[in-house]
Structures are given as structure tokens and as C-alpha cells.
Amino acid sequence: MSNNNKEIRSDFDEYLVPCYAPMQVVPEKALGSKVWDYDGKEYIDFAGGIAVSCLGHCHPVMLDALEKQAKKVWHLSNVMTNKPAIDLAKRLTELTFADKVFFANSGAEANEAALKLARRVAIEKYSESKNEIISFKKGFHGRTFFTVTVGGQPVYSDGFGPKPGAITHLPYNDIEAFEKHINENTCAVMIEPIQGEGGIVPIEKPFLHRLAALCKKHDAVLIFDEVQTGVGRTGTLYAYESLDIIPDILTTAKSLGGGFPIAAMLTNNELAEHMKVGTHGSTYGGNPLASAVGLAVLNEVTSGSLMEDIITKEKLFKKLLNNMNQTLNVFDEIRGKGLLLGASLNQQWKGRARDILTEASRHGLLILIAGPDVIRFTPSLLVSEQEIKEGLKKLELSIKKLTL
Known part of the structure; x- marks a missing residue:
């Protein structure tokens, strides 16, 4: 049996199946913001499973919830009433604008449900011709054929034959383009409050507020994809709270389970009534194990001063990255909010994000990229200030190594 990284x-x-190209690092165990590979090497984890491990690795509240539920019931089909799923749904409605919740297993599935609901509402309330979905260039909404087509990155959706129709991609943060295009046949607008895969690009408030007003004017459902921004990642439970906008539908996944697969679509009573019995479903959605862990994560994230701590850590990250840049001159912008941050590479370093990621791993740091030109940081929300300092020192050493 293989027992080292190389093997x-x-x-x-x-x-x-060769659809991924992971690093040579093979984690064996992890705790908090530390990871150890099969060769015994230690890493500081600023990747967090791509904004998933919000409480870090092996957090005791998650372990406790999983163990307790595992001794009760693991799985229930949706022909039965599922108490753990109800408990999590109730908590989500208490903490957000939502009245109703649909559970799924991934962000893509939650977005699929949101898009299907929006189309269903338009057809039942208005007409078959009200079917256009507007999304944004460089957006990312998942890998199902519907969601990958709605996502604004053709590199992910091309090459699979005819795509779902009536989908339009507009420039992000460009209100003039949006005003010119939205019309009576637009049924939904799907948007990320911070484009994640698209380069960690935050939404501009004036753009969002005008967009929301135009959605209301044209009876178009506003869908917030908070798969990456949700569950405390930006310093509020969901990003919409700091943007003074209430969406019609919100999708959440990633951090919701802290590493256990679970996702949810949140909406109001008026829209939810269009999802009648049999119109949609999921075998594993709301699985009791996942729901129990999700509730534990949600309660932990909303307890104490964690949200305020996230903003403090954001400021430290940005300060240290800017200080580093004074010496190295590698970034042209540090952007993002909370602990969803991106460092955009300047002209001299364009296309070298992957090189930095690889070199950082050699120095004991795990980071992400958001395209070829942006370094992405999505650590545990509980990452310590000392770990931030140590990790960014490793990043600085990695970049210096690449300049030799």
C-alpha cells in the first residue's frame, strides 16, 4: 500500500479520471489551520478546502455533532420527515431573510434548484416567454450543465454540445450594460456578491442597488450565489447583510458544513409555494449527518465575537500583504472582504499565480489561485494572528525564491 506523497x-x-491536476502534497492529517502530509511535513492552511473549512480541521463541535448523529440515524429518504434537517432549516430561517429552505449536497445543486425555481415562478405567474436568465462574465455557479452555462466562463462550459438556452452574460459592475439589457422576458438575475473564481472581485453597492431596483421593475427574481461568501466568510453571516439588499433566493454551501457536504437554497414563502410536491428533489439533500454538522457549524460561527475577529484578521492580512508588496513589487491590488481575499499580480508577474502556489507549498504554505493572475486566501475563520503572520512570511520567502 502506498504510504508517501510521491507514491x-x-x-x-x-x-x-484526469479532470484535476492537484499538487504533490497529499495531506494525511489536519488540525485547526495546520496540515501534515504523508512525508510528515507541516503546512499552514490558507486554502481551507476552497472556503469550506470555516472552523478549521477537526473542530470539536463538528466531531461531537457527527459522532452523536452517527449513533442515531445516518440517512433518511425524502419520503420520511427528517428532524435534523428541520432543525437546521429552522435555524437558517431564524438567522436570515428566508422562510423556506431546500437542502442539496453542493453549491452547484443549490444553484440548480434556485434557477429551476426562478424559471418555474416565471412560467406559472407570467408566461413561457419570460425565461431569460442574466448572469455575469467571469462568474462561477457550479459544474452541472445548467449552472456551468449560467456561469460566465466559457472555458468551463464549452465542448459539451448544445447548451441550455435563454442565458445572457453581462459585464460585472456595469450598470449601463445591465439597464440596456434587462427586459420583461428576464425571469432571473444570478450574481455573486464577490466573484470568487473570477478573481475575488467585490460587487459595487450602487451597481447592486440599481440592479435590484430593475429586477423589481421587471418582475425578475434576484438570486444571490453565496456559496463562497456565506457562513461568516466576509464578516457577516451572509454578504447580503452588509450590502443593504435582501435577495429573493440565496444559495449556500461550502462553509455550511465546514467540510461535510451540504448545501441549501433559501427563499421566501411566496416563491417557495411554486415548488410543489414532485417538482424537485434530492436523495441525499438534508442528510441527517450533514444537517447535524451544519447546525453545529452555524451555531459556532454565530456565537461570541467571531464576526468581529474576522474583520480584524482581514485588516492584518491586507496590512501584511501591502507591506510585503513594498519590498517585492508583485501585486497591483489587494481586494476582497473578511477572509475571502485576493492579491492580484502586477504586469511583471501576470500568469504566474500557479508558480507562486507551487513554491508556497514547498515552503509549507497552502494557498489558492483565482485564475492565472490572482492569489486567493480562504483560511479558517479561526486562523490565529500568529498563523497569519507565519503564513505570509512563508509566502514572502516563496516569492523571493521565484525572483532568483
Whole structure:
């Protein structure tokens, strides 16, 4: 049996469908914001499973919830009433604008449900011709054929034959383009409050507020994709709270389970009534194990001063990255909010984000990229200030190594 990084990585190439190209690092165990690979090397984790591990690795409240639920019931089909799912749904409605919740297993599935609901509402309330979905260039909403088409990155959706129709991609933060295009046949607008895969680009408030007003004018459902921004990531439970906008539908996943697969679509009573019995479903959606862990995560994130701490850590990250840049001159912008941050590479470093990621791993730091030109940081919300300082020192050493 393989028991070191090199052998296990070779087995990956041998046995898995080649749609991923992971690093040579193969984690064996993890705790908090630290990871250890099969060769015994220690890493500081600023990747967080791509904004998933919001409480870090192996947090005791998650372990406790999972163990307790595992001794009761693991799975219930949706022909039965599922108490853990009800408990989590109730808590989500207490903490957000929503009245109703639909559970799924991934962000893509939650977005699929949101898009289907929006189309259903338009057809039942208005007409078959009210079917256009507006989304935004460089957006990302998942990998199902519907959601990958709604996402504004053709590199992910091309090459699979005819795509779902009536989908329009407009420039992000461009209100003139949006005003010119939205019309009576627009049924929904799907948008990320911070474009994640698109480069960590925050939404501009004036753009969003005008967009929301135009959605109301044209009876178009406003869908917030908060798969990456949700569950405290930006310093509020969901990003819409700091934007003074209430969406019609919100999708959440990633951090909701802290690493256990779960997702949800949140909406109001008026829209929810269009999802009648049999119109949509999921075998595993709201799984009791996932729901129990999700509730534990949600309660932990909303307790104490964690939200305020996230903003303090954001300021530290940005300060240290800007200080680093004074010496290295590698970034042209540090952007994002809370602990969803991006460092955009300047002209001299364009296209080298992956090089930095790889070199950082050699120095014991795990980071992400958001396209070829942006370094992305999505650590645990509980990452310590000392770990931030140590991790960014490793990043500085990595970049210096690449300049030699």
C-alpha cells in the first residue's frame, strides 16, 4: 500500500479520471489551520478546502455533532420527515431573510434548484416567454450543465454540445450594460456578491442597488450565489447583510458544513409555494449527518465575537500583504472582504499565480489561485494572528525564491 506523497500522487494519476491536476502534497492529517502530509511535513492552511473549512480541521463541535448523529440515524429518504434537517432549516430561517429552505449536497445543486425555481415562478405567474436568465462574465455557479452555462466562463462550459438556452452574460459592475439589457422576458438575475473564481472581485453597492431596483421593475427574481461568501466568510453571516439588499433566493454551501457536504437554497414563502410536491428533489439533500454538522457549524460561527475577529484578521492580512508588496513589487491590488481575499499580480508577474502556489507549498504554505493572475486566501475563520503572520512570511520567502 502506498504510504508517501510521491507514491500516492502516482496512484492518483493511475486510478482517477484526469479532470484535476492537484499538487504533490497529499495531506494525511489536519488540525485547526495546520496540515501534515504523508512525508510528515507541516503546512499552514490558507486554502481551507476552497472556503469550506470555516472552523478549521477537526473542530470539536463538528466531531461531537457527527459522532452523536452517527449513533442515531445516518440517512433518511425524502419520503420520511427528517428532524435534523428541520432543525437546521429552522435555524437558517431564524438567522436570515428566508422562510423556506431546500437542502442539496453542493453549491452547484443549490444553484440548480434556485434557477429551476426562478424559471418555474416565471412560467406559472407570467408566461413561457419570460425565461431569460442574466448572469455575469467571469462568474462561477457550479459544474452541472445548467449552472456551468449560467456561469460566465466559457472555458468551463464549452465542448459539451448544445447548451441550455435563454442565458445572457453581462459585464460585472456595469450598470449601463445591465439597464440596456434587462427586459420583461428576464425571469432571473444570478450574481455573486464577490466573484470568487473570477478573481475575488467585490460587487459595487450602487451597481447592486440599481440592479435590484430593475429586477423589481421587471418582475425578475434576484438570486444571490453565496456559496463562497456565506457562513461568516466576509464578516457577516451572509454578504447580503452588509450590502443593504435582501435577495429573493440565496444559495449556500461550502462553509455550511465546514467540510461535510451540504448545501441549501433559501427563499421566501411566496416563491417557495411554486415548488410543489414532485417538482424537485434530492436523495441525499438534508442528510441527517450533514444537517447535524451544519447546525453545529452555524451555531459556532454565530456565537461570541467571531464576526468581529474576522474583520480584524482581514485588516492584518491586507496590512501584511501591502507591506510585503513594498519590498517585492508583485501585486497591483489587494481586494476582497473578511477572509475571502485576493492579491492580484502586477504586469511583471501576470500568469504566474500557479508558480507562486507551487513554491508556497514547498515552503509549507497552502494557498489558492483565482485564475492565472490572482492569489486567493480562504483560511479558517479561526486562523490565529500568529498563523497569519507565519503564513505570509512563508509566502514572502516563496516569492523571493521565484525572483532568483
